Amino acid sequence: MRTDRERISTRLLELNDHLAHRLLKGGALTGVTERRWREADAAITTLWRLFDAYQTVLDRAEELCAGRPGPEELEELTFLITGPSVKTPREDLPLERAGLLGDAGEHVTLAGALTRMSAAFDTATAVVAAADAAWSGLLPRLEAAEKAWQEARAHLAALVPPGAGAPPYGETPEIGRARRLERELDAARALVRGDPLSLVRDGHADTSGLDRLTGEIGALRAVLAEAVRLREGYGERRRELGGRVDEVAVAEEEAAALRARVVGRIANVSPPEVPRLSAALRERLAALDSLRERGRWAELARRAGELERSADDALRRVRAVRDSAGGLLDRRDELRGRLGAYRAKAARLGYAEDLRVSELHRRAHDLLWTAPCDLRAATAALAEYRRALGGEGAAR
Structure with a gap:
């Protein structure tokens, strides 16, 4: 049981330190990802509370084993190891569902607690792994689009002085196109970072939208770069x-x-x-x-x-x-x-x-x-x- 506790502790710490877990925990999530993360976060909370209760029972069992247990101690030790000695965490219910006494929780055996922890861990890691896979496919594409946009914007700034809105500049097709692409990039950025799971298709991140956007930004960048070269060498x-x-x-x-x-x-x-x-x-x-x-x-x-x-x-x-x-x-x-x-x-x-x-x-x-x-x-x-x-x- 000591080995089980150490393995569980290690896996929980790995989960806690996982980059996707940190991004989910600290991100402004929306949509599918927000819903699934709420379930996963609740599972993680339950997992830690259950693990604390699990450890409490193991600590008491180790304490009894350390000395020379008498009949009462042996009876307690037997109960701790084989009986419903682990109190499950109380579910945080809303007021309309909690009742007068609230949720008192229940007691399960060590094996039952381990089964419940495994289920909660699987629920949490499934979401974390899915988000990690989605971000692994989406974030590099988003970075490519953002890099292309920065270069395109730099070319546009070289062509149009800040605040230029009247002739001779005005609302050129390229300025209008750049504004549209910037709005699309902002929307893609929010979706990729806030709801990556909504972009998963058949188990894989669907990058077609980002690829199209990157292509359009790249085309605009090429047009603007050529315009800059022409301005500098028009004669x-x-x-x-x-x-x-x-x-x-x-x-x-x-x-x-x-x-x-x-x-x-x-x-x-x-x-x-x-x-x-x-x-x-x-x-x-x-x-x-x-x-x-x-x-x-x-x-x-x-x-x-x-x-x-x-x-x-x-x-x-x-x-x-x-x-x-x-x-x-x-x-x-x-x-x-x-x-x-x-x-x-x-x-x-x-x-x-x-x-x-x-x-x-x-x-x-x-x-x-x-x-x-x-x-x-x-x-x-x-x-x-x-x-x-x-x-x-x-x-x-």
Whole structure:
């Protein structure tokens, strides 16, 4: 029994020192957690009171065993060990349930007291363990959200001076978004710290809400960080964007000139028109200055990113038209080169004086060197000339 007492004492002290127990005992609990903690706290109170009564009986039994117990002492010792010697703690009942004499409690054996203590301990540790598991999953996520929020708020403070509510700052979308996320973070903080058990699903902490909130705060933080960078380096960023728009304009002129050459030199083709996008891009570039003057840095950063992507897309589209048109001239030049190779082979094979072969060469040559060039007809004439020289393997 001494061993049992020591083990019980150790477990009670471990429970008392458990971090989750301290958080539950000192926290401002709500909801499911508050209800379950009331039950657990009552069980712990009962457990300690019952343990005190249990120890009192053991102390008396040890005292009797220390001497030479006579018949009366042996009878008492027997009663202490085997009889209903442990008085259970009186239940604290409300006035309407207590009656005139209140709850006098009852007496149980040492084994019965141990059974009741075990049940109370299980009730208490179940709640403490559940809260500990919930907080273990939730608190790191809450800390991540709070860290992201602190960084986002620091960026926002760098963009909006304290107390700025009138133009040029006003209620920007980012300020409104930050206020909403701060309210959601406050609510999540209260729920995680005050009612973690309400977030347990199938035995595990449901962190999806915190993960979503952290993601939204992180996205806002990224937007605000980019806005801060843009404010600090707006001049350079604008010059860079202006350079990209200029590149699009130059590419448009080059593509238009090349298309005009193709239309004049290649017959029966209609290359795609060159998209004229640089003018609209310049208007969007100029609009950034207005946002700068109004202190709308986050919106400016977003539009600057969109403008950059639009300029890159415009450059790809213009170059695609240029390459499509240029491909027609490349095809004509390729056919010219092949014709020269075939003619050299004709000389090697002794066809230089062959009238039919010479006529086929002349026809292909005229088609390839006449503007506009009919590529389809020139390709057919070149194929016929090649067959006359010896088939598919000619002039490889």
